[in-house]
Amino acid sequence: MTDAIDTTRIPVPLRPVMLALAAGGAELAARIRQGGDLAAQVGTNADGDGQKALDVIADDLFRARLTAAGLRFYASEEQDQALELNPAGGLALAIDPLDGSSNIDTNLTIGTIFSIYPAADTAKDSFLRPARQQIGAGYIIYGPRCAMMVTFGDGVQHYALGPDGFRLVDARVTMPDCSFEFAINASNYRHWSRPVRAYIDDCLAGVEGPRETNFNMRWLASLVAETHRILTRGGVFLYPADARKGYERGRLRMLYECAPIALLIEQAGGQATDACERILDQQITALHDRTPFVFGSAEKVARVAAYHDLPETEISALFGHRGLFRA
Ligand SMILES: O=P(O)(O)OC[C@H]1O[C@](O)(COP(=O)(O)O)[C@@H](O)[C@@H]1O
Ligand SMILES: [Mg+2]
Ligand SMILES: [Mg+2]
Structure with a gap:
């Protein structure tokens, strides 16, 4: 089976988690294409924001895949507390499973944002630290095209989702500085x-x-x-x-x-x-x-x-x- 993402440029210790995120992103993109009442109000999260059906679907889907990938700590916008998924895992991941929730019912662009740290002894020490200690960060965008932008601290890589997973489009994205x-x-x-x-x-x-x-x-x-x-x-x-x-x-x-x-x-x-x-x-x-x-x-x-x-x-x-x- 083809990998959910081309792993050539992904640091080896991060590959299982990146494969899980890519497979989860592809699954979520398919779920969004399928439609249904994805904007239905289903609850309230820790921050007091209303949760929509797709917020919960996305959280469940990524959590299941990251559990199977051996992730240690999982912190999500949709969970009050960080969860310990695998005590033997070496990484901690924070996620906004579904960003831009107010766009779900209008069929406008939404996304998933993720941030990766080395796991410390506790969830608290894994996530409550200087933001510069991230060892990976990125997002998946569900728009007219589905794509992933990710960095491991050495430039930004751009992947596009095709029939055989996320494939590299640009190995070093640089932002133009001339826009008004x-x-x-x-x-x-x-x-x-x-x-x-x-x-x-x-x-x-x-x-x-x-x-x-x-x-x-x-x-x-x-x-x-x-x-x-x-x-x-x-x-x-x-x-x-x-x-x-x-x-x-x-x-x-x-x-x-x-x-x-x-x-x-x-x-x-x-x-x-x-x-x-x-x-x-x-x-x-x-x-x-x-x-x-x-x-x-x-x-x-x-x-x-x-x-x-x-x-x-x-x-x-x-x-x-x-x-x-x-x-
Ligand atoms: O509705 P507002 O106040 O313009 O806020 C929009 C902002 O809120 C967000 O939707 C917050 O994210 P969530 O949808 O994950 O809660 C951002 O994506 C966006 O930048
Ligand atoms: Mg958000
Ligand atoms: Mg969100």
Whole structure:
């Protein structure tokens, strides 16, 4: 039987887990194609988010395959606590089994995000550590084409799903840094901090504003789809903290969303921060912790941080009149 993924460029100790993820991704892609009521509400997860049928199907499916592959610890968006699957295993894996759940019923792009660490003695020590200690990270995207982007700390590899599994398309993905596209959920404008508003205001002002450039905007409500677009054609993504109750640390989860996407983005030549500080330098303090998240082309992510460095009262004056930061 053909392997679910071409393992030539996958480090040997990670091959069983990567084969399980690839086989699970192919199975989930087939399940999505089959249709049915995959967006039905079936429960609530640890974070208080409503669980849809496909969230639970994806969690069950990956957990079963990773159990069979000998994984030691499994932490999932859909599980309150990390699970010990195989006491003899050497790896710990965190997963967002189904990312972009609000897109299920509209047949828009969704994904799976995963992050791999060496297993420590306990689940707590395996996952609650600096994000830079990941030894693998990636996502599977279920869109018009199904693909996997993955890094093992030496560049980003791109695989596409065909009839005989995931096959290598590009052994070293690099992100273009010349796009003038930003992604943010603009319906939250009134809740944002002044630096975030000022950054977006200056993008929206186009050629007449301090940036003297016209920008385009996208919001897909799917972190995986947004990441795939930015890896392909550049740009910047922001999910900042805001003033809504429960959004003091933004919406996205550090362990199984932001840390793995940050590693992929840096390995493709970009940057990822919490708006100010590098994500990979941060300590993960709880399984379902959230963090503000900004990533994309290095120059654009640095510019967002620069807006945060200025005293609030100076933001508009500096950017509006003196135009310190030209595009
Ligand atoms: O609905 P909002 O606030 O725009 O948030 C969209 C974000 O939420 C998410 O859907 C959260 O992921 P889940 O679907 O895994 O909960 C991200 O993929 C996306 O970036
Ligand atoms: Mg998600
Ligand atoms: Mg999810």
